[in-house]
Amino acid sequence: MAVAESEAIEPADSVSTDRRPRADAIRNRDLLITAAAEAFAARGADVPLEDIARSAGVGIGTLYRHFPTRESLVEAVYRHEIDVLCERADQLLESMPPEQALAEWMQLFVVHVATKRGMLSLLRPLLSTNPNFSDQTRGRATAAATKLLEAGVAAGTIRADVDGGDLLRAVGGICMSTDQERSVASERLVGLLFDGLRHGAAGSPSATQPGDASA
Amino acid sequence: MAVAESEAIEPADSVSTDRRPRADAIRNRDLLITAAAEAFAARGADVPLEDIARSAGVGIGTLYRHFPTRESLVEAVYRHEIDVLCERADQLLESMPPEQALAEWMQLFVVHVATKRGMLSLLRPLLSTNPNFSDQTRGRATAAATKLLEAGVAAGTIRADVDGGDLLRAVGGICMSTDQERSVASERLVGLLFDGLRHGAAGSPSATQPGDASA
DNA sequence: TGCAAAACGGAGGGACCCTCCGTATACTAC
DNA sequence: GTAGTATACGGAGGGTCCCTCCGTTTTGCA
Numbered sequence: 001m002a003v004a005e006s007e008a009i010e011p012a013d014s015v016s017t018d019r020r021p022r023a024d025a026i027r028n029r030d031l032l033i034t035a036a037a038e039a040f041a042a043r044g045a046d047v048p049l050e051d052i053a054r055s056a057g058v059g060i061g062t063l064y065r066h067f068p069t070r071e072s073l074v075e076a077v078y079r080h081e082i083d084v085l086c087e088r089a090d091q092l093l094e095s096m097p098p099e100q101a102l103a104e105w106m107q108l109f110v111v112h113v114a115t116k117r118g119m120l121s122l123l124r125p126l127l128s129t130n131p132n133f134s135d136q137t138r139g140r141a142t143a144a145a146t147k148l149l150e151a152g153v154a155a156g157t158i159r160a161d162v163d164g165g166d167l168l169r170a171v172g173g174i175c176m177s178t179d180q181e182r183s184v185a186s187e188r189l190v191g192l193l194f195d196g197l198r199h200g201a202a203g204s205p206s207a208t209q210p211g212d213a214s215a
Numbered sequence: 216m217a218v219a220e221s222e223a224i225e226p227a228d229s230v231s232t233d234r235r236p237r238a239d240a241i242r243n244r245d246l247l248i249t250a251a252a253e254a255f256a257a258r259g260a261d262v263p264l265e266d267i268a269r270s271a272g273v274g275i276g277t278l279y280r281h282f283p284t285r286e287s288l289v290e291a292v293y294r295h296e297i298d299v300l301c302e303r304a305d306q307l308l309e310s311m312p313p314e315q316a317l318a319e320w321m322q323l324f325v326v327h328v329a330t331k332r333g334m335l336s337l338l339r340p341l342l343s344t345n346p347n348f349s350d351q352t353r354g355r356a357t358a359a360a361t362k363l364l365e366a367g368v369a370a371g372t373i374r375a376d377v378d379g380g381d382l383l384r385a386v387g388g389i390c391m392s393t394d395q396e397r398s399v400a401s402e403r404l405v406g407l408l409f410d411g412l413r414h415g416a417a418g419s420p421s422a423t424q425p426g427d428a429s430a
Numbered sequence: 431t432g433c434a435a436a437a438c439g440g441a442g443g444g445a446c447c448c449t450c451c452g453t454a455t456a457c458t459a460c
Numbered sequence: 461g462t463a464g465t466a467t468a469c470g471g472a473g474g475g476t477c478c479c480t481c482c483g484t485t486t487t488g489c490a
Contacts, residue, residue: 019457019466019467021467021468022455022456022457022466022467022468023455023456023457024455024456024467024468024469025456025467025468025469028468028469048445048446048447049446049447049448050445050446050447053470058469058470059469059470059471060447060448060470060471061448061449061450061468061469061470061471062468062469062470064447064448064449065468065469068448121336121340125336234435234436234488236436236437237435237436237437237486237487237488238486238487238488239436239437239438239486239487240436240437240438240487243437243438263476263477263478264477264478264479265476265477265478268439273438273439274438274439274440275439275440275478275479276437276438276439276440276479276480276481277437277438277439279478279479279480280437280438283479
């Protein structure tokens with residue numbers, strides 16, 4: 001999985017007083033993020049940074065130049081994972097019916113959370129002490145979820161009384177609560193949730209009232 | 216603050232196949248717990264264990280013999296803090312009217328949580344992966360809270376519709392949510408909570424219904 | 431008072447962190 | 461193409477902390 005476009009190097013409107021980074025710098029940064037994502041997922045938040053540098057094929061000095069602290073690396077990995085997830089939402093919507101795209105995306109979300117589990121002990125303090133970072137990432141993810149939901153509502157296959165924020169909280173909550181290694185349970189529960197989203201859609205025979213608490 | 220009695224060395228009913236520890240071992244263990252509590256509170260969960268050993272006046276080898284892992288030390292400190300808190304509940308009840316004892320104890324609780332804040336990042340995983348340890352400590356604390364409440368109820372100065380578990384959750388929740396360094400806010404909120412406990416006591420002029428949500 | 435068992439202390443090897451600076455590489459201007 | 465320079469790379473090395481191991485000391489019992 002290539003790191004996506006390294007988030008739009010430089011808006012043209014800014015005077016180029018600070019130049020764009022050199023090509024090798026961009027490449028190495030991406031290699032590091034990819035290697036770090038794998039390492040955190042496989043070996044937890046305490047992986048030696050030297051191992052990450054090695055598996056990315058760069059020197060330890062390069063790692064530290066790009067990411068002065070372990071937290072900054074975790075942050076970059078997290079941001080990148082959110083990027084990928086948002087991007088996939090668009091791709092899925094283009095290639096399949098909205099409700100199927102939504103289902104796929106929710107399962108994708110589970111996988112991504114499982115991947116991030118290793119980083120969790122570092123991610124939590126980061127999110128709680130850094131509100132504008134957490135707002136930003138949450139906002140992006142919510143927007144993607146909303147887009148998927150709205151497409152489903154427009155097609156009449158998804159109920160209209162759930163918004164992106166709700167969906168994210170529900171899926172996230174399920175992933176967090178079933179905190180065991182394997183995510184099979186999460187996948188099943190998220191599937192259940194998805195069925196709930198179909199239930200009571202405009203086109204469905206058995207529409208329920210908004211706010212109805214029935215399972 | 217001396218470490219209390221090193222939790223009742225050995226019940227007499229067990230055949231002394233395993234002897235009681237030597238006096239210096241007991242003393243050093245207590246010194247280590249005291250030093251660790253201070254160090255964790257002052258410098259967070261990452262204090263070098265060597266510093267703790269030094270400030271306890273023992274060698275690093277001694278620390279490791281008593282507490283093979285950092286977690287085991289954290290656990291011992293936590294257990295000891297709970298001990299002290301429970302003990303103080305009894306002392307307070309003997310030396311002042313029940314509702315005053317309860318008020319004092321709640322404030323004491325705030326101070327103790329503030330003390331433990333440094334250990335929190337190690338304590339959380341410990342509590343969540345080790346259910347019977349958490350049950351045990353929670354049970355002890357709940358018992359102390361219940362005792363204080365019941366004494367107040369018997370005296371007619373504390374309302375009867377709150378149990379020890381509720382109280383602990385409420386006070387604990389307040390301490391956790393106001394997660395800033397200083398605990399002044401916690402102390403004020405806990406004071407507020409205490410006033411709520413007096414409100415609607417048997418002897419109070421303005422009794423409310425159990426379950427009444429009014430402040 | 432003597433003697434084992436128990437406990438102590440800290441040297442030392444290993445893992446990891448992070449900085450620093452000599453070397454290599456990619457851009458730019460000509 | 462080429463020369464020059466800002467930018468980026470790599471990894472040696474010094475520092476911190478971890479944890480084990482074993483010679484020495486202390487304690488409690490007979």
